[in-house]
Amino acid sequence: xxxxxxxxxxxxxxxxxxxxxxxxxxxxxxxxxxxxxxxxxxxxxxxxxxxxxxxxxxxxxxxxxxxxxxxxxxxxxxxxxxxxxxxxxxxxxxxxxxxxxxxxxxxxxxxxxxxxxxxxxxxxxxxxxxxxxxxxxxxxxxxxxxxxxxxxxxxxxxxxxxxxxxxxxxxxxxxxxxxxxxxxxxxxxxxxxxxxxxxxxxxxxxxxxxxxxx
Ligand SMILES: C[S@@+](CC[C@H](N)C(=O)[O-])C[C@H]1O[C@@H](n2cnc3c(N)ncnc32)[C@H](O)[C@@H]1O
Numbered sequence: 001x002x003x004x005x006x007x008x009x010x011x012x013x014x015x016x017x018x019x020x021x022x023x024x025x026x027x028x029x030x031x032x033x034x035x036x037x038x039x040x041x042x043x044x045x046x047x048x049x050x051x052x053x054x055x056x057x058x059x060x061x062x063x064x065x066x067x068x069x070x071x072x073x074x075x076x077x078x079x080x081x082x083x084x085x086x087x088x089x090x091x092x093x094x095x096x097x098x099x100x101x102x103x104x105x106x107x108x109x110x111x112x113x114x115x116x117x118x119x120x121x122x123x124x125x126x127x128x129x130x131x132x133x134x135x136x137x138x139x140x141x142x143x144x145x146x147x148x149x150x151x152x153x154x155x156x157x158x159x160x161x162x163x164x165x166x167x168x169x170x171x172x173x174x175x176x177x178x179x180x181x182x183x184x185x186x187x188x189x190x191x192x193x194x195x196x197x198x199x200x201x202x203x204x205x206x207x208x209x210x211x212x213x214x
Contacts, residue, residue: 001062001066001083001085003078004066004069004078004081004082004083005082005083005084005085006020006053006082006083006084006091009084009090009091009093009094010094011094012093012094013093013094013095013096013097014094014096015091015094015095015096015099016096016099017030017051017053017082017095017096017099017100018051018099020051020053020082021051021079021080021082022079025049025050025051025080026049026050027049027050027051027101027102028050028051028052028053028099028100028101029043029047029050029051029052029053029100029101029102029103029104030052030053030054030055030091030095030100030102030103030104030133031043031052031053031054031055031103031104031105031106032054032055032088032091032092032103032104032105032108032121033055033056033088033105033106033107033108033109033121034054034055034056034061034065034104034106035056035058035061035064035106035107035190035191035192036060036061036064036065036190036191037054037056037061037062037064037065037066037068038064038068038188038189038190038191039104039106039188039189039190040052040054040065040081040104041065041068041069041072041077041081042188043104043188044077044080044081045077046186046188048076048080050080050101050102051080051081051082052080052081052082053081053082053083053084053091053100054081054082054083054084055083055084055086055087055088055091056083056084056085056088057085057086057087059085062083062085065081065083069081088121089121089125089126089129092126092129092130092133093129095133096133097132097133098132098133098134098135098136098213099133099135100133100134100135100138101134101135101138102138102139102140102141103130103133103134103138103139103140103141104140104141104142105121105122105140105141105142105143106141106142106143106190106192106193107143107144107145107190107192107193107196107203108120108121108122108142108144108149109121110144110146110148110149111149112146112148112149117152120149120152122142122149122152122153122156122157123156124156127156127157127160127162127163128160128162130162131160131161131162131163131210132162134162134210135210136210136211136212136213137209137210137212138209138210139166139207139208139209139210140157140163140207140208140209140210141187141205141206141207141208142157142205142206142207142208143183143190143193143203143204143205143206144203144204145192145193145196145201145202145203145204146201147202147204150180150204150206153206154206157206157208161211162210162211163208163209163210163211164208164209164211165206165207165208166207166208166209167180167206167207180204180205180206181202181203181204181205182205183203183205184205184207187205
């Protein structure tokens with residue numbers, strides 16, 4: 001953990017994520033709420049030219065990621081993964097403008113009760129921060145199995161000037177199926193997705209693109 005953890009965050013916008021890695025990487029990907037880390041590790045293995053920052057406050061989840069990294073003697077995962085063991089919103093606030101090349105938010109806690117909606121990770125403040133830290137053209141991938149949270153995510157992200165939704169156009173239907181019920185092949189499954197499917201839930205997969213600035 002001392003090798004991988006980001007111990008202290010600088011003030012707002014003060015963290016250039018490339019400075020956490022040697023040699024200086026070409027691109028930095030971010031996963032917020034990585035759970036057991038299986039998606040993060042699979043992406044790191046599939047994309048050896050990218051480095052990864054994960055935010056996750058759940059200690060058992062971090063332990064799962066560390067176990068996968070420790071078990072890996074050959075891929076150099078420890079050199080390409082850094083962990084913020086706390087709130088992803090704090091990490092977002094600390095990151096430099098336009099410093100992240102791709103972001104993932106997979107099955108964030110849906111907080112279904114109306115009085116808990118304010119705890120949802122997708123909110124106006126976090127979307128503003130995410131738009132600030134993503135480079136233009138960056139992809140932001142989101143998954144959820146909660147249809148109410150899915151509507152909430154779409155409503156906010158589609159209305160946000162920083163993002164466009166990469167869905168198939170309705171005019172393409174039925175020649176091409178809508179994209180959101182199908183996980184793309186380069187999007188590894190997570191433990192939570194397996195749980196959701198077992199419980200009869202229908203996961204949805206959304207991809208947004210960071211629009212050009214100004
Ligand atoms: C339902 S789980 C999904 C985990 C994983 N993404 C998956 O698909 O298996 C939600 C995860 O988000 C984490 N989480 C909740 N609030 C968070 C926050 N503010 N910042 C970072 N992670 C958070 C939780 O600890 C939990 O591991």
